Amino acid sequence: MKANGLFTDTNTFDFFDHKIVVEKGHFLTLEILKAPFEHITVNFINPEGVCFFVTTLKTRLQNFKLCENITPGEWTIKLIRTCPVPSKYTKDYSLEIDQVSIEKLSEYKDYYSIRSASTDIHKFTNSTQKYYSGDIHLHTNFSDGRMTEQDLLDISRLRGLEFLAPTDHNVWTPFNTSMPLIPAYEYTPDDFGHFNIYGISEDLPAISLYENSKNLTEALQHLLKYRAKNDLLISINHPFCSMCPSARNFNLKNIQLIEVINSPSSETEITKNNYALQAFDLLWSHGYKIFGVGGSDAHRTIVKGVVRPGNPTIHVFADNNAPVALLQGIKNGHTYLTSNVDFSLKIVHQNKEIQPGTEVLGDVQWHVSSDISLHWNLIKNGSIISSKEGMEFIFETNLEKGDFVRLEGRTKQNEIKVFMNPIYNSLQKGKELTWFNILDQIGTNPRAI
Numbered sequence: 451m452k453a454n455g456l457f458t459d460t461n462t463f464d465f466f467d468h469k470i471v472v473e474k475g476h477f478l479t480l481e482i483l484k485a486p487f488e489h490i491t492v493n494f495i496n497p498e499g500v501c502f503f504v505t506t507l508k509t510r511l512q513n514f515k516l517c518e519n520i521t522p523g524e525w526t527i528k529l530i531r532t533c534p535v536p537s538k539y540t541k542d543y544s545l546e547i548d549q550v551s552i553e554k555l556s557e558y559k560d561y562y563s564i565r566s567a568s569t570d571i572h573k574f575t576n577s578t579q580k581y582y583s584g585d586i587h588l589h590t591n592f593s594d595g596r597m598t599e600q601d602l603l604d605i606s607r608l609r610g611l612e613f614l615a616p617t618d619h620n621v622w623t624p625f626n627t628s629m630p631l632i633p634a635y636e637y638t639p640d641d642f643g644h645f646n647i648y649g650i651s652e653d654l655p656a657i658s659l660y661e662n663s664k665n666l667t668e669a670l671q672h673l674l675k676y677r678a679k680n681d682l683l684i685s686i687n688h689p690f691c692s693m694c695p696s697a698r699n700f701n702l703k704n705i706q707l708i709e710v711i712n713s714p715s716s717e718t719e720i721t722k723n724n725y726a727l728q729a730f731d732l733l734w735s736h737g738y739k740i741f742g743v744g745g746s747d748a749h750r751t752i753v754k755g756v757v758r759p760g761n762p763t764i765h766v767f768a769d770n771n772a773p774v775a776l777l778q779g780i781k782n783g784h785t786y787l788t789s790n791v792d793f794s795l796k797i798v799h800q801n802k803e804i805q806p807g808t809e810v811l812g813d814v815q816w817h818v819s820s821d822i823s824l825h826w827n828l829i830k831n832g833s834i835i836s837s838k839e840g841m842e843f844i845f846e847t848n849l850e851k852g853d854f855v856r857l858e859g860r861t862k863q864n865e866i867k868v869f870m871n872p873i874y875n876s877l878q879k880g881k882e883l884t885w886f887n888i889l890d891q892i893g894t895n896p897r898a899i
């Protein structure tokens with residue numbers, strides 16, 4: 451069955467339904483023949499009205515089959531446009547939606563099996579309690595990236611990464627590898643705010659999100675509430691990126707993470723990441739325990755001769771390498787970030803080793819060594835209290851009620867190369883804040899029109 455349609459730009463959202471009756475023992479296939487860009491999603495809704503899986507129109511894996519037992523009956527293939535289609539893209543689409551019997555399935559061997567793979571988030575292959583290195587912001591050919599499952603494995607081996615979280619735009623990347631993968635996606639309704647959502651066990655409830663919302667700000671609030679209820683981790687991505695800054699308002703109480711290093715360094719990114727760090731310190735000053743994270747946001751393995759994945763790398767202290775244990779480490783802020791720096795860390799409190807993100811009272815020492823000389827700052831309650839230059843040293847301070855202390859390493863050009871989440875004590879929240887309150891205080895105000 452061929453499904454065609456034309457998107458408008460006059461409505462806030464566009465919804466297109468295409469129905470297909472699936473017989474018992476048959477599989478659904480989808481081929482994208484012609485389509486505009488990636489933010490438009492294709493949602494497969496089973497006869498009970500449950501959204502079974504979501505893909506995007508710009509995926510480079512343009513052919514799909516659903517490999518689980520398909521409930522026979524009437525399926526709805528729903529397309530959702532959440533933002534205007536940029537003028538460089540065509541507004542019309544054409545899809546081939548069909549059903550095939552098991553006997554005919556072999557003819558579709560090149561099709562990607564959407565549900566044949568799913569990560570067991572409790573499975574681990576390393577039971578050592580230690581820091582695991584990974585990249586938690588990457589795009590594969592499941593949305594607008596170029597990397598295949600094999601590319602991810604190859605590049606991880608090269609970069610010494612031990613886990614990944616592929617964060618494709620609006621879709622869950624159902625890879626199943628021997629390497630631990632944190633299930634995640636990047637919620638990308640348009641270019642005015644992206645959020646990574648970690649720990650998902652199902653597709654985005656895209657239909658209810660948009661059908662019950664007047665606009666994207668409202669849809670975002672619904673999403674944040676839904677995700678908070680389901681105990682997932684949400685990060686504010688590249689908050690000051692010039693192309694897609696976080697420019698919509700939302701309540702900060704449903705946010706657990708903020709990206710303080712996104713993508714490799716360039717002149718402009720130094721400023722962007724520094725604004726993100728400023729936002730980070732302000733959040734903590736107001737009692738918001740929102741931990742810093744980072745990721746390469748790589749769409750390809752190599753750009754202009756530079757290997758992208760793993761820059762920056764997030765190091766997560768976890769009991770083992772199961773995705774649930776890694777998620778727990780990220781949630782608790784037992785993490786630090788490095789951008790192409792070999793770095794080792796030991797934080798000591800009362801003769802015991804502790805991890806970033808720990809709540810303690812009293813004296814704390816940071817024992818640090820790195821393979822390059824950096825400018826190091828110890829930052830207490832948002833202000834630098836001590837600075838050192840070099841490769842190996844010890845910092846020391848005392849934590850009292852309401853204090854938070856973090857350590858960072860920078861180049862001479864003020865580029866952040868090492869970020870460590872704070873050690874803190876009894877943070878007190880004042881009045882409830884929104885994201886725009888933070889932007890107001892920084893004085894740089896990207897706002898969605």
Ligand SMILES: [Zn+2]
Nearest residue numbers: 636644687694
């Ligand atoms: Zn993004």
Ligand SMILES: [Zn+2]
Nearest residue numbers: 587589636747
């Ligand atoms: Zn991204």
